[in-house]
Amino acid sequence: MDATEIPQRRVPRGGARHFLMVLSDRTKSNGHKLKHNKLHLSLRKNLITLRVAEHWNRLPREVMEPPSLEETFKPHVDMFLCHLLQRKPVVLTGLELGTCTTKWTIDYLSQAEGSKEVKIHVSAVPQMDFLSKNFVYRTLPFDVFVQRAAEVKHKEYFLTEDEKYYLRSVGEDVRKDIADIRKQFPILAEDVHIPEYFEKEQFFSSVFRISSAGLQLWTHYDVMDNFLIQVTGRKRVVLYSPRDAPYLYLSGTKSEVLDVDNPDMEKYPLFVKAKRYECVLEAGDVLFIPALWFHNVISEEFGVALNVFWKHLPPESYDKTDTYGNKDPMAASRAIQILDRALKTLEELPEEYRDFYARRMVLRIQEKAYRNDYG
Numbered sequence: 001m002d003a004t005e006i007p008q009r010r011v012p013r014g015g016a017r018h019f020l021m022v023l024s025d026r027t028k029s030n031g032h033k034l035k036h037n038k039l040h041l042s043l044r045k046n047l048i049t050l051r052v053a054e055h056w057n058r059l060p061r062e063v064m065e066p067p068s069l070e071e072t073f074k075p076h077v078d079m080f081l082c083h084l085l086q087r088k089p090v091v092l093t094g095l096e097l098g099t100c101t102t103k104w105t106i107d108y109l110s111q112a113e114g115s116k117e118v119k120i121h122v123s124a125v126p127q128m129d130f131l132s133k134n135f136v137y138r139t140l141p142f143d144v145f146v147q148r149a150a151e152v153k154h155k156e157y158f159l160t161e162d163e164k165y166y167l168r169s170v171g172e173d174v175r176k177d178i179a180d181i182r183k184q185f186p187i188l189a190e191d192v193h194i195p196e197y198f199e200k201e202q203f204f205s206s207v208f209r210i211s212s213a214g215l216q217l218w219t220h221y222d223v224m225d226n227f228l229i230q231v232t233g234r235k236r237v238v239l240y241s242p243r244d245a246p247y248l249y250l251s252g253t254k255s256e257v258l259d260v261d262n263p264d265m266e267k268y269p270l271f272v273k274a275k276r277y278e279c280v281l282e283a284g285d286v287l288f289i290p291a292l293w294f295h296n297v298i299s300e301e302f303g304v305a306l307n308v309f310w311k312h313l314p315p316e317s318y319d320k321t322d323t324y325g326n327k328d329p330m331a332a333s334r335a336i337q338i339l340d341r342a343l344k345t346l347e348e349l350p351e352e353y354r355d356f357y358a359r360r361m362v363l364r365i366q367e368k369a370y371r372n373d374y375g
């Protein structure tokens with residue numbers, strides 16, 4: 001495929017221009033081409049519209065008119081492919097997701113999967129913090145959990161009468177098994193049609209998520225591509241590019257900055273430099289979150305979501321012990337270990353020399369490993 005510029009008239013005005021991009025020659029020659037063509041064919045079977053996560057201080061986004069004719073369809077598919085290949089988040093609306101979007105009421109969910117036990121997060125505060133672990137894990141029958149997550153004040157509770165609940169489904173054995181809604185929630189799985197925008201062999205996990213209104217999930221990245229399918233309830237997602245990692249005060253895959261709306265600027269002065277992208281997912285919307293993009297999620301309403309991770313790197317790149325899709329690829333972990341050894345070696349030098357050679361090493365890393373085409 002030749003380098004293709006998205007036609008200007010197809011792109012929403014305002015913030016969306018931020019994502020306007022060109023498929024470069026680099027993607028043409030790196031082995032994505034074949035996949036892209038195959039993907040293009042399977043995409044054409046589906047009708048999608050696109051909205052683009054926009055920079056927070058830009059104009060309100062515009063929703064594109066749903067394409068109804070074949071001739072208006074191709075640019076939308078191309079636009080999605082651009083986001084996929086250029087590793088940019090995008091909101092897809094109007095996808096065929098199955099009967100879940102109409103069926104999944106609180107009563108239906110409770111009846112469908114009954115009283116099987118689920119391990120959940122329970123938090124006395126709306127902002128859950130994985131690093132300080134300000135929440136507890138508890139087990140409840142699924143139907144009881146759903147009722148509790150849907151209510152604001154509880155008669156029965158673990159911590160406080162207005163505690164919040166969150167389910168992130170896991171495999172049978174958390175250390176070995178991967179979350180797959182077809183295995184853990186087989187009845188509900190029947191109601192979902194997962195968008196077929198990747199090859200079957202690339203599938204990694206389908207994670208069922210149910211959240212109380214108001215609950216906020218810490219900012220983190222995952223190492224695989226991901227569709228966040230918002231089945232019911234409204235959810236706000238704030239995203240940051242992997243390039244802004246230096247401003248996010250990372251601890252592993254998570255950011256220390258919990259309150260992205262009112263950050264402590266004394267503690268996190270560089271956070272202001274991170275460019276914030278934001279979208280609000282309505283029921284039936286699907287957000288494509290590319291691997292390594294940081295995301296912070298707040299459920300504005302009680303909501304049910306499914307997120308589907310797939311491997312876009314060769315399968316051997318991933319850590320085989322990773323059941324969550326958030327362990328760094330093998331080569332990245334090895335490189336970080338080597339860096340740690342190099343830093344240990346620098347300690348053999350007096351401070352003046354250590355500082356000088358550390359700076360030279362940074363320059364070398366920048367020169368050899370940084371992209372210069374980051375859009």
Ligand SMILES: O=C(O)CCC(=O)C(=O)O
Pocket residue numbers: 209211217222226227228235289295297305307
């Ligand atoms: O929607 C949520 O509750 C969290 C989503 C998330 O973290 C993800 O899609 O990786």
